[in-house]
Amino acid sequence: MVKIFIEEFKYFLVIILAVLIGSSEANGCDLFEGNWIIDNSYPLYDSKACPFIRREFDCIKFGRTNLDYLKYRWQPSNGCVLPRFDGKGFLEKFRGKKIMYIGDSLSLNIYESLLCLLHAAVPEAKYNQVILRENVTVTFLDYGVEIVLFHSNLLVDIEVEKIGRVLKLDSIRDGQIWKNFDLLIFNTWLWYTRRPPGQQWDFVEYNGKILKDMDRVEAFRVGLKTWVKWVETDVDTTKTKVFFQGTSPAHYHGSEWGEPAVNSCLNETTPVNGSTYPSGLPIPVNIVKEELKNMSKPIVNLLDITKLSQLRKDGHPSIYNGNHGLDCTHWCIGGVPDTWNQILYASLL
Numbered sequence: 001m002v003k004i005f006i007e008e009f010k011y012f013l014v015i016i017l018a019v020l021i022g023s024s025e026a027n028g029c030d031l032f033e034g035n036w037i038i039d040n041s042y043p044l045y046d047s048k049a050c051p052f053i054r055r056e057f058d059c060i061k062f063g064r065t066n067l068d069y070l071k072y073r074w075q076p077s078n079g080c081v082l083p084r085f086d087g088k089g090f091l092e093k094f095r096g097k098k099i100m101y102i103g104d105s106l107s108l109n110i111y112e113s114l115l116c117l118l119h120a121a122v123p124e125a126k127y128n129q130v131i132l133r134e135n136v137t138v139t140f141l142d143y144g145v146e147i148v149l150f151h152s153n154l155l156v157d158i159e160v161e162k163i164g165r166v167l168k169l170d171s172i173r174d175g176q177i178w179k180n181f182d183l184l185i186f187n188t189w190l191w192y193t194r195r196p197p198g199q200q201w202d203f204v205e206y207n208g209k210i211l212k213d214m215d216r217v218e219a220f221r222v223g224l225k226t227w228v229k230w231v232e233t234d235v236d237t238t239k240t241k242v243f244f245q246g247t248s249p250a251h252y253h254g255s256e257w258g259e260p261a262v263n264s265c266l267n268e269t270t271p272v273n274g275s276t277y278p279s280g281l282p283i284p285v286n287i288v289k290e291e292l293k294n295m296s297k298p299i300v301n302l303l304d305i306t307k308l309s310q311l312r313k314d315g316h317p318s319i320y321n322g323n324h325g326l327d328c329t330h331w332c333i334g335g336v337p338d339t340w341n342q343i344l345y346a347s348l349l
Helices: 002-026 087-093 105-121 216-234 283-293 306-310 336-348
Strands: 034-038 072-076 098-103 127-132 135-140 145-151 157-161 164-168 183-186 203-206 209-211 241-245 300-303
Touching: 072 336, 087 105, 087 336, 098 105, 105 135, 105 145, 105 183, 105 241, 105 336, 203 216, 216 283, 241 336, 283 300, 300 336, 306 336
Parallel strands: 098 145, 098 183, 164 203, 183 241, 241 300
Antiparallel strands: 034 072, 127 135, 135 145, 157 164, 203 209
16 A cells, blocks of 8 residues: 555656646756756666666776766756656556667667666566667567667668669658657767768768768758658657757867866766856757758757766766777766656656
């Protein structure tokens, strides 16, 4: 009886917080503005107990001893209330539904964070995991919730033709799969900037012409326009909720956060003080906002995590990862991506 009362009280509390969030937003509150504060009730879970973390993001397993990065909580400004992530509430909300994260390895970052958050909430719940090449499907069987990672670095297509690999900026064939899900969270940018040997294409097809290359920022803009058009024409947004995950920043140049003598995130143990980042926002941020603003209807929600993540120079794996390289691009799990999912969940309430 006591357990039932506690569960009902928790559910009631979440509803109250959701109302407060709505009230705050009505008063101009922005969940993406704020600062990081120490909270000794964090982290939200023990990463050592999570079975879903890949070696690239498993910082504690690979030797990180300073764990202060796990103790920071995002505090929105202007009286916003960001509720603590409720894993059971999330699973109940999406009972019998399908969720898909689509994008590059930063989508993998937020995807595995969500799986850890949910597993921590229902550690005894049965689940099934299927890995097919770079795509992953985890189903929480007790709830019928299917959560998929669909690997797509650029969102638009790359096809192998006689001349080589062709980046087709006006084509999204995988959209036939994506549109069948109830919640979609997209992400792209990083791979548009890659040069050989990491570049994934040999030619670019744009506006009916084959090009050897083109300005990468413009290629990103064109690819994003194609994606926007696909959402507007192919996705039934009365049934499917669509998010675009904002650009995730890297921390290789200390001059960007006011420490010009620092050349990586190695040995960074605290966030940037305050709520602003000295170097400003990266190029793709305004492009994304502009293209979403130009949509015929506001049917895409922006998970605008860039600025809050810029402040977390301490949250990367650095050398504490299974690949044994210096990584100031991705994020430790647990860590910063948990906050991305926390804001995602708050946006769904």
